Amino acid sequence: MTDTFASSGDTAAKEETFVELADGVYALTAEGDPNVGAIEAEDFLICFEARATPVAAERWLARLRERTEKPVRYLVLSHYHAVRVLGASAFGAQEIITHEATAELIEERGEADWLSEYGRMPRLFEEPSSIPGLTRPSLTFSGRLSIPLGGDRGDLVLVHCGRGHTSGDLVAWLPRHGVLFAGDLVEAQAALYTGDAHHDDWASSTLDTVASFGATALVGGRGAVAKGEREVRAAIAQTRHFLDLLRDAVGAVHRKRGSTAEAFQAAHAALAPEYGRWPIFEHCLPFDVQRYWDELNGVDMPKVWTAERDREVWAELRGEQ
Secondary structure (H helix, E strand, O other): OOOOOOOOOOOOOOOOEEEEEEOOEEEEEEOOEEEEEEEEOOOOEEEEOOOOOHHHHHHHHHHHOOOOOOOEEEEEOOOOOHHHHOOHHHHOOOEEEEEHHHHHHHHHHHHHHHHHHHHHOHHHOOOHHHOOOOOOOOEEEOOEEEEEOOOOOOEEEEEOOOOOOOOOOOEEEEOOOOEEEEEOOOOEOOOOOOOOOOHHHHHHHHHHHHHHOOOOEEEEOOEOOEEOHHHHHHHHHHHHHHHHHHHHHHHHHHHOOOOHHHHHHHHHHHHHHHHOOOOOHHHHHHHHHHHHHHHHOOOOOOOOOOHHHHHHHHHHHOOOO
């Protein structure tokens, strides 16, 4: 287990990989750091995710501008977490799109999440003074939203698949190319953060919906792009397996009326053999366990994470108090 709090000790720069998934469909991955993507329409761009600061976003946009100078009309944010949204001002988008639940979560807990994630993952917040404030959407929807791409490019379809990583996660689906941007609903060889999750929904109906697209390429929230039906199925299956192991381990301790620290040890023992070396595993697990424990106690909406609560839970579950 790591001796430093969350990812505060992770100071090494990650190698970024630019991937062209289809004509005009791009992703940037970075060894387990948050992924971003972009889709070229006939005369504009749609970007998916914004990174943690405008300065960090500008580095992604510089790579993108090597391929196209089309203006960013839409910036799509899969959910509300600070590392995904606070760089939005760099894009100059005409519209910022989220699910309606994400807009509510930004208002309710955006400031707290900003401070929480900065404390957990300071390396991702390049020049935090460049952040102008909370990112708020200009356009929201509830179930499904289609964006025509023009010409023979088809549509980009934004879909809320159900509660999962948060209550407002959305995916971006390109039927013409078989490409799915899944946000943090799916991770490819990267550990899951579930501290704001709805575990039972996510592991069942939500992932069933994600799988039903039949994607042939999938960009998860972190990790490498899954290419081909086999890799896509494996990424979804791995996400479900992580959730199932976590739920089984924590649930068993909860039924015995044990402690959250015991639940953490049980979950670590169950998950570490397969997932322990994957990015952010040690960082995430205490928060994952605490959230599922709260769910088992009947707490439907996740409690707000603050910088102070982060430290308290980290110490309590790891027996450092």
